[in-house]
Amino acid sequence: xxxxxxxxxxxxxxxxxxxxxxxxxxxxxxxxxxxxxxxxxxxxxxxxxxxxxxxxxxxxxxxxxxxxxxxxxxxxxxxxxxxxxxxxxxxxxxxxxxxxxxxxxxxxxxxxxxxxxxxxxxxxxxxxxxxxxxxxxxxxxxxxxxxxxxxxxxxxxxxxxxxxxxxxxxxxxxxxxxxxxxxxxxxxxxxxxxxxxxxxxxxxxxxxxxxxxxxxxxxxxxxxxxxxxxxxxxxxxxxxxxxxxxxxxxxxxxxxxxxxxxxxxxxxxxxxxxxxxxxxxxxxxxxxxxxxxxxxxxxxxxxxxxxxxxxxxxxxxxxxxxxxxxxxxxxxxxxxxxxxxxxxxxxxxxxxxxxxxxxxxxxxxxxxxxxxxxxxxxxxxxxxxxxxxxxxxxxxxxxxxxxxxxxxxxxxxxxxxxxxxxxxxxxxxxxxxxxxxxxxxxxxxxxxxxxxxxxxxxxxxxxxxxxxxxxxxxxxxxxxxxxxxxxxxxxxxxxxxxxxxxxxxxxxxxxxxxxxxxxxxxxxxxxxxxxxxxxxxxxxxxxxxxxxxxxxxxxxxxxxxxxxxxxxxxxx
Numbered sequence: 001x002x003x004x005x006x007x008x009x010x011x012x013x014x015x016x017x018x019x020x021x022x023x024x025x026x027x028x029x030x031x032x033x034x035x036x037x038x039x040x041x042x043x044x045x046x047x048x049x050x051x052x053x054x055x056x057x058x059x060x061x062x063x064x065x066x067x068x069x070x071x072x073x074x075x076x077x078x079x080x081x082x083x084x085x086x087x088x089x090x091x092x093x094x095x096x097x098x099x100x101x102x103x104x105x106x107x108x109x110x111x112x113x114x115x116x117x118x119x120x121x122x123x124x125x126x127x128x129x130x131x132x133x134x135x136x137x138x139x140x141x142x143x144x145x146x147x148x149x150x151x152x153x154x155x156x157x158x159x160x161x162x163x164x165x166x167x168x169x170x171x172x173x174x175x176x177x178x179x180x181x182x183x184x185x186x187x188x189x190x191x192x193x194x195x196x197x198x199x200x201x202x203x204x205x206x207x208x209x210x211x212x213x214x215x216x217x218x219x220x221x222x223x224x225x226x227x228x229x230x231x232x233x234x235x236x237x238x239x240x241x242x243x244x245x246x247x248x249x250x251x252x253x254x255x256x257x258x259x260x261x262x263x264x265x266x267x268x269x270x271x272x273x274x275x276x277x278x279x280x281x282x283x284x285x286x287x288x289x290x291x292x293x294x295x296x297x298x299x300x301x302x303x304x305x306x307x308x309x310x311x312x313x314x315x316x317x318x319x320x321x322x323x324x325x326x327x328x329x330x331x332x333x334x335x336x337x338x339x340x341x342x343x344x345x346x347x348x349x350x351x352x353x354x355x356x357x358x359x360x361x362x363x364x365x366x367x368x369x370x371x372x373x374x375x376x377x378x379x380x381x382x383x384x385x386x387x388x389x390x391x392x393x394x395x396x397x398x399x400x401x402x403x404x405x406x407x408x409x410x411x412x413x414x415x416x417x418x419x420x421x422x423x424x425x426x427x428x429x430x431x432x433x434x435x436x437x438x439x440x441x442x443x444x445x446x447x448x449x450x451x452x453x454x455x456x457x458x459x460x461x462x463x464x465x466x467x468x469x470x471x472x473x474x475x476x477x478x479x480x481x482x483x484x485x486x487x488x489x490x491x492x493x494x495x496x497x498x499x500x501x502x503x504x505x506x507x508x509x510x511x512x513x514x515x516x517x518x519x520x521x522x523x524x525x526x527x528x529x530x531x532x533x534x535x536x537x538x539x540x541x542x543x544x545x546x547x548x549x550x551x552x553x554x555x556x557x558x559x560x561x562x563x564x565x566x567x568x569x570x571x572x
Contacts, residue, residue, distance in 0.1 A: 079116035188217035367391035401440035443482035469498035509538035
């Protein structure tokens with residue numbers, strides 16, 4: 001992601017790794033010029049890989065002779081480092097404006113100059129030749145920029161080639177040289193962009209590996225910087241110490257960016273607990289560098305993400321989430337106004353938390369406010385539907401079933417106008433509607449809603465989905481309660497087939513047990529016994545303990561059947 005695109009939060013839960021946190025900015029083109037921390041932070045965080053000419057590089061480049069790095073000898077074929085920086089800066093400007101062809105031309109010119117026999121740098125001590133290690137780092141940075149352009153143009157093959165060549169250049173920098181930490185930094189940039197390419201190609205496992213390697217490179221870079229500073233701390237002037245702190249803080253922010261990307265990638269992979277850990281570490285680092293969140297241009301993204309992760313079903317840290325979500329809402333109100341549509345997603349998230357923590361009336365009030373803003377702001381939209389669902393959930397928890405059903409139906413009407421028919425959001429709301437109708441004893445309406453849900457899941461997830469099987473099983477229960485055991489057994493049998501196909505013996509054991517119970521109530525003890533025995537076999541294969549409720553019930557019914565059979569024999 002560095003340098004081309006980046007992950008960002010979207011309240012619709014559609015985390016797109018293709019949106020930058022900020023607009024890219026170019027660095028200073030004057031060697032040796034110091035840059036303020038705020039400006040450096042902006043440059044670093046806006047477009048991490050488009051930073052070929054940062055002030056820190058120039059300071060390192062203004063090195064004195066005798067530092068152990070090899071230097072190019074004088075030659076006729078000379079290039080000026082200032083020209084290289086100028087071409088890079090122009091390329092960054094073109095990139096920021098979406099003029100990708102022009103950006104490639106500028107980066108190409110910079111690469112040509114870097115191939116010169118000699119590259120001259122103008123320092124306070126006069127002209128010096130650019131060290132070979134520094135030239136390799138600068139070349140690698142420029143190639144990362146080229147790769148970033150190709151990613152934006154969706155030329156993934158060319159992007160991969162450029163990024164791999166960049167990594168080859170950075171890997172040639174010796175580990176005992178003064179530019180090695182810069183090589184680690186540019187390696188991290190290349191790895192992040194390779195991770196982005198793989199993400200776009202939906203190869204999430206390999207993408208995760210690339211981001212993990214980028215994270216290691218970031219940590220290594222910081223370690224090297226600290227070790228280098230510690231060795232020479234007593235020799236450094238106040239200005240050198242200040243520059244070190246600025247560069248360290250900027251590198252820490254880069255680390256926080258990579259951690260944030262890892263968090264979003266892990267969330268996409270379903271590893272929610274890991275996502276939380278990465279996001280929390282990212283937040284901790286940013287708070288260390290920028291204690292006042294109001295001064296952090298990316299506080300909104302991080303607060304939104306950690307809030308969303310905390311309210312996930314597998315985390316449920318609702319009290320922790322609420323503070324972040326309120327902060328997001330405050331920032332949205334300040335930037336867009338309290339009545340603007342942009343505040344609706346945060347209102348919906350806060351309402352969701354209130355419902356989850358039992359504050360149902362607060363949820364209803366916030367949901368109604370969100371509906372009002374969304375309706376007047378954009379009319380029919382997904383946020384209006386989400387607000388109606390939150391409102392329905394709260395009414396359902398208050399046992400106001402009629403109001404809950406009305407809210408769910410309103411949400412479905414809105415979604416019918418802005419979503420595809422087989423969108424899983426429709427299935428989710430239909431399931432809520434079915435459960436509420438079932439709880440209110442309106443079995444026909446519950447069955448109708450759940451059948452529609454099953455149709456959507458079948459079309460969207462395929463015939464062998466575990467989620468589909470669960471809905472078939474639930475539909476069987478609804479049919480049984482409605483006094484239609486034949487359809488109930490058919491629905492549960494469909495669920496059983498999927499469980500067996502997926503080799504989920506634990507679920508097959510439970511489904512056999514439920515089918516057996518339905519046959520038992522229908523007065524078919526022999527058919528019931530067949531399923532009880534099948535349930536017992538699957539329980540053993542799944543190694544379920546005898547204390548498991550399904551196993552215990554199955555054993556009890558098998559024993560009862562056997563006792564009844566024994567009594568019948570005695571009576572005969």
